[in-house]
Amino acid sequence: MSWSPDHKERSRQRILMTAARLFAQQGFDQVSIDQVMSAAGMTRGAFYAHFTSKSELYGEAILTAARNARDTRLGPNAETDQHLERVVNAYLSGEHVSGDGLHCPLAFLVSDIAQRDEQVRDIWTRVFRGLVDVVRQEQDDSGYARALQHVVMMIGGVAIARALNDEALIRTLLESCRTAILDASIDTTKAGTIGICRTPSASA
Amino acid sequence: MSWSPDHKERSRQRILMTAARLFAQQGFDQVSIDQVMSAAGMTRGAFYAHFTSKSELYGEAILTAARNARDTRLGPNAETDQHLERVVNAYLSGEHVSGDGLHCPLAFLVSDIAQRDEQVRDIWTRVFRGLVDVVRQEQDDSGYARALQHVVMMIGGVAIARALNDEALIRTLLESCRTAILDASIDTTKAGTIGICRTPSASA
DNA sequence: GTCTATATGGTGATAGAC
DNA sequence: GTCTATCACCATATAGAC
Numbered sequence: 001m002s003w004s005p006d007h008k009e010r011s012r013q014r015i016l017m018t019a020a021r022l023f024a025q026q027g028f029d030q031v032s033i034d035q036v037m038s039a040a041g042m043t044r045g046a047f048y049a050h051f052t053s054k055s056e057l058y059g060e061a062i063l064t065a066a067r068n069a070r071d072t073r074l075g076p077n078a079e080t081d082q083h084l085e086r087v088v089n090a091y092l093s094g095e096h097v098s099g100d101g102l103h104c105p106l107a108f109l110v111s112d113i114a115q116r117d118e119q120v121r122d123i124w125t126r127v128f129r130g131l132v133d134v135v136r137q138e139q140d141d142s143g144y145a146r147a148l149q150h151v152v153m154m155i156g157g158v159a160i161a162r163a164l165n166d167e168a169l170i171r172t173l174l175e176s177c178r179t180a181i182l183d184a185s186i187d188t189t190k191a192g193t194i195g196i197c198r199t200p201s202a203s204a
Numbered sequence: 205m206s207w208s209p210d211h212k213e214r215s216r217q218r219i220l221m222t223a224a225r226l227f228a229q230q231g232f233d234q235v236s237i238d239q240v241m242s243a244a245g246m247t248r249g250a251f252y253a254h255f256t257s258k259s260e261l262y263g264e265a266i267l268t269a270a271r272n273a274r275d276t277r278l279g280p281n282a283e284t285d286q287h288l289e290r291v292v293n294a295y296l297s298g299e300h301v302s303g304d305g306l307h308c309p310l311a312f313l314v315s316d317i318a319q320r321d322e323q324v325r326d327i328w329t330r331v332f333r334g335l336v337d338v339v340r341q342e343q344d345d346s347g348y349a350r351a352l353q354h355v356v357m358m359i360g361g362v363a364i365a366r367a368l369n370d371e372a373l374i375r376t377l378l379e380s381c382r383t384a385i386l387d388a389s390i391d392t393t394k395a396g397t398i399g400i401c402r403t404p405s406a407s408a
Numbered sequence: 409g410t411c412t413a414t415a416t417g418g419t420g421a422t423a424g425a426c
Numbered sequence: 427g428t429c430t431a432t433c434a435c436c437a438t439a440t441a442g443a444c
Contacts, residue, residue, distance in 0.1 A: 008427065029233030030319055032419065044420090046428045054420065111315045113367035115234055121369040128368065145380040152381055153353070156360015163317035164332065165325040176349040177356055212409070236437065249440090250410045258438070 012050050014040045019057055020065035024103040027112045028058055055116065059123045062105045066127040069104045074134070084138040084150075084185055091154045092178045097161045097170065106131060107158035131155075139185050150181045216254050218244045223261055224269035228307040231316045232262055259320065263327045266309045270331040273308045278338070288342040288354075292385050295358045296378045301365045310335060311362035335359075343389050354385045 004010075018040040022031045033054055034044045051057045073090045090096065096103065106128055113124045128151070135154075136147035157177035161170045208214075222244040226235045237258055238248045255261045277294045294300065300307065310332055317328045332355070339358075340351035361381035365374045 011427080026319055027233075027316070029231075033421090034419080042427095043429060045422090045430070048421070049427055107315070109315055110363045110367050111311070111313055112231070115231055118369070121367065124367055125369045125373070128364070129373075145376070145383065148377055148380040149357070149384045152360040152364060152377070152384075153356055155364060156356040159314045159363065160332070160356060160359060163314050163325065163328055165322070165329045169329070169333075172349070173352055173356070176352040179349065180353045180356075215409080237439090238437085246409095247411060248438090249412070252439070253409055 008050070011040075011042065011046075015042075015047070015050055015057070016061055016064045017068075019061035020068065020105075021102065023058060023061050024065055024105055024108040027109065028054075028116065033057075055120060058116065059120045062109070062120070062123050062127060065102060065105045066130065068102045070130075070134070072102060084135065085182055087134065087138060088150075088154065088178055088181050092157050092174045092181075094171070094174065097158055097174070104155075104158065107155045108162065110155060110159050146184070150184075153177045153181050212254070215244075215246065215250075219246075219251070219254055219261070220265055220268040221272075223265035224272065224309075225306065227262060227265050228269055228309055228312040231313065232258075232320065237261075259324060262320065263324045266313065266324070266327050266331060269306060269309045270334065272306045274334075274338070276306060288339065288389055289386055291338065291342060292354075292358065292382055296361050296382045296385075298375070298378065301362055301374065301378070308359075308362065311359045312366065314359060314363050350388070354388075357381045357385050 015036060019031070019036045022036055022039065033047050036057070037044050037047050047057075051060070073087055091104065095101075105124070109124070113121055131154075132144075132147050132151050135150045136144065139147065139150070154177070157174060161173055164170050164173070219240060223235070223240045226240055226243065237251050240261070241248050241251050251261075255264070277291055295308065299305075309328070313328070317325055335358075336348075336351050336355050339354045340348065343351065343354070358381070361378060365377055368374050368377070
């Protein structure tokens with residue numbers, strides 16, 4: 001069973017993919033090592049041949065989820081010629097909020113991170129900077145503050161949408177967030193009019 | 205000991221105030237009933253004379269925290285003649301993010317809520333609508349979408365700031381969020397220029 | 409209404425067989 | 427490298443004394 005040279009690495013990747021999905025959907029505390037390992041087709045005892053602690057797995061799973069989410073949204077080559085509109089529409093979509101696929105750990109775990117150790121918070125912060133860079137590269141000017149505002153609108157919008165218990169409100173919220181970002185970017189190229197102020201119905 | 209007529213009510217309030225603080229700072233799973241009751245000066249066994257489950261306490265604690273945070277930010281009378289600027293500056297402040305006092309459950313618990321039961325999510329959604337109404341009443345026009353955008357920027361900004369592990373980045377982020385909201389509201393009264401697009405340094 | 413004691417079960421982490 | 431078995435601990439919730 002274990003004679004393949006990359007057997008361990010494939011097991012590790014199976015654990016990480018499973019953990020990335022489970023942690024994003026349920027958070028750190030609600031996911032047990034047993035649950036991750038069972039879903040990955042192993043038992044709890046095998047876990048410590050790959051990771052030293054649950055916290056270490058959490059950090060690695062956040063990195064895995066971030067890479068996969070980025071590849072899904074931007075394509076595996078991660079070129080920088082994507083349009084901001086495409087990224088924003090994919091991120092602030094109903095599928096991202098409620099889908100069964102991979103989810104962005106920035107939005108899904110944001111209020112889970114403050115409770116974790118330094119290593120985990122460092123990783124989350126690094127992933128956050130990565131998203132800011134993506135947004136900054138794909139908008140027309142290079143304003144750092146504006147990229148931050150866009151990312152707050154993206155992460156905040158998805159995180160709040162996931163918490164809300166009202167489908168109609170969720171749709172309105174996501175649309176408002178998309179409008180705030182995209183109108184701000186479009187309008188700023190032509191002398192600068194409102195971004196955040198537009199209502200969704202006025203953006204058509 | 206228990207002959208005072210409102211003894212039970214005062215105990216209940218002590219439990220709720222303690223729970224509101226602990227839950228906001230540490231989330232649902234990291235806070236035990238024992239921890240809440242000990243901090244409230246009682247033992248675990250007394251808990252079930254006041255609440256039927258930990259989840260019920262969580263919901264009530266969110267309501268308590270929201271009322272207290274609102275009173276702190278807007279004054280106990282909750283008049284509607286407060287300025288948006290005052291609310292936003294208090295909300296998107298370093299003290300709110302890192303302070304020891306009361307914290308807004310909307311920002312501190314946002315990604316904790318999706319894992320909870322229907323009752324808790326209903327309460328959180330109701331509190332969310334309350335903040336949207338506050339912001340809508342205190343801005344100059346009554347655009348619902350714009351109020352949603354402001355609230356996303358407030359909640360998202362504080363939630364992200366709490367997760368980040370870099371003090372300088374946190375300060376820049378909070379300032380960018382304040383600028384996005386306040387410039388949008390100021391500028392829209394005079395023909396409508398950029399809100400979300402402004403950099404903090406350009407807003408002076 | 410609050411206490412102590414307990415039933416019941418899950419958890420992270422380790423030990424040792426294969 | 428993965429398994430089963432186990433340690434040590436902490437959780438929610440309940441029962442019954444006062």
